[in-house]
Amino acid sequence: AQTVTQSQPEMxxxxxETVTLSCTYDTSESDYYLFxxxxxxxxxxxxxxxxxxxxxxxxxxxxxxxxxxxxxxxxSLKISDSQLGDAAMYFCAYRTDKLIFGTGTRLQVFP
Amino acid sequence: xxxxxxxxSNKVTEKGxxxxxxxDPISGHTALYWYRxxxxxxxxxxxxxxxxxxxxxxxxxxxxxxxxxxxxSVSTLKIQRTERGDSAVYLCASSLGASSYNEQFFGPGxxxxxx
Numbered sequence: 001a002q003t004v005t006q007s008q009p010e011m012x013x014x015x016x017e018t019v020t021l022s023c024t025y026d027t028s029e030s031d032y033y034l035f036x037x038x039x040x041x042x043x044x045x046x047x048x049x050x051x052x053x054x055x056x057x058x059x060x061x062x063x064x065x066x067x068x069x070x071x072x073x074x075x076s077l078k079i080s081d082s083q084l085g086d087a088a089m090y091f092c093a094y095r096t097d098k099l100i101f102g103t104g105t106r107l108q109v110f111p
Numbered sequence: 112x113x114x115x116x117x118x119x120s121n122k123v124t125e126k127g128x129x130x131x132x133x134x135d136p137i138s139g140h141t142a143l144y145w146y147r148x149x150x151x152x153x154x155x156x157x158x159x160x161x162x163x164x165x166x167x168x169x170x171x172x173x174x175x176x177x178x179x180x181x182x183x184s185v186s187t188l189k190i191q192r193t194e195r196g197d198s199a200v201y202l203c204a205s206s207l208g209a210s211s212y213n214e215q216f217f218g219p220g221x222x223x224x225x226x
Contacts, residue, residue, distance in 0.1 A: 004153075033211045043200060045154070045217035052212070091153050095211050098144065098167060099204075101153030 002027045004094050006102035013082045014110050020067075021077045021105045023092030030054075032096050034068065036077045039089040039104070048090070051075065084109050113137070115218035117203050123224045124193055132188040132221045136205030143186050144215060145178055146202040154202050160186060161209050193225045 003026045013019035025034070036048040051059045051068050059066050063083075067076045079086055087109045092102040116135040124130050136143050142161055146154035156170040160180045168178075175193075180186040190197055200220040206213040 031211075043202075043220045043222075045202065045204075047214055050214070093153075097209055097211065098156040098159055098170070099146070099154070099215060100156065103151070103153050 002029070002094055002096075002100050004092055004100050004102040006092055006105050008105045009103075010106045010108070012108040012110060013079070015082055015084060017082055018078060018080045019082055019107065021079075021090055021092075021107070023075045023077070023102055025073050025075065025092070025094045027073070027094065029096060032094060034066075034075045035093040035095065035099070036064070036066070036075075037091045037093060037101075038086075039091060041088075045091070049077065079107075082109050084111065115203055115205050115216055117201075117218040117221050119221060120219065121222045121224070123226065125226050126193060126195060128193050128225075130190050130193055130223065132190075132201050132223070134186045134188070134203030134205075134218060136184065136186070136203070137216055138184075140205035140207055140216075141183070142206045142209040142213065142215075143180060144204040144206075145186070145188050146204065148200040148202055148220070150199070157188070159209070166209065190223075193223075195225050198223055198225045 005024045032053045034051045038046045049061045063080045089104045093099045118133045144159040145157040148154040158168040163183045175191045177189045202220045204215040204217045206215045
């Protein structure tokens with residue numbers, strides 16, 4: 001069975017600094033997708049970034065980038081130049097057909 | 112265009128009652144997913160539809176839970192004889208198709224509280 005593990009229940013960062021959120025997963029599949037979602041208090045899950053497992057190049061979306069290590073089954077999210085609006089729960093997720101989520105990391109951003 | 116909408120936003124019910132939760136997907140999205148998010152946890156898959164049919168219902172916890180999508184658009188999640196352990200946020204998502212590369216767009220969820 002596929003599992004997703006986020007070992008950091010909470011993280012904090014100062015505005016304008018960089019923070020990295022960790023995620024590991026377990027699967028026997030070779031073709032899959034990995035995602036980071038942001039969930040603010042409004043509950044709406046918002047896609048931050050996605051990575052296709054067959055692509056070696058790490059995905060980047062503006063201030064958000066990933067470090068994808070397929071052999072190690074690791075998929076961390078780096079947020080650069082953190083902003084107050086980045087404060088939220090962040091979920092790592094794995095997908096073949098349905099999404100399998102980790103338990104989340106609460107990110108606090110301090111001014 | 113409008114995103115995924117879910118009604119009601121909040122639902123409070125008593126143990127043993129029946130509830131229905133509604134999801135309106137993005138127009139044209141053929142795949143629709145239901146997830147349940149308990150307090151302090153990530154969302155857990157319940158069921159997904161491709162068109163009108165349930166393609167995978169392996170996440171439904173027991174036979175008190177049932178979902179339908181009769182016309183391939185709106186879906187209703189039905190919970191019979193509710194229990195306190197059913198209290199959670201129920202999230203709905205839709206996507207253009209069921210392939211892994213299709214992004215799932217989420218609704219704001221329904222918070223169900225069973226007293």
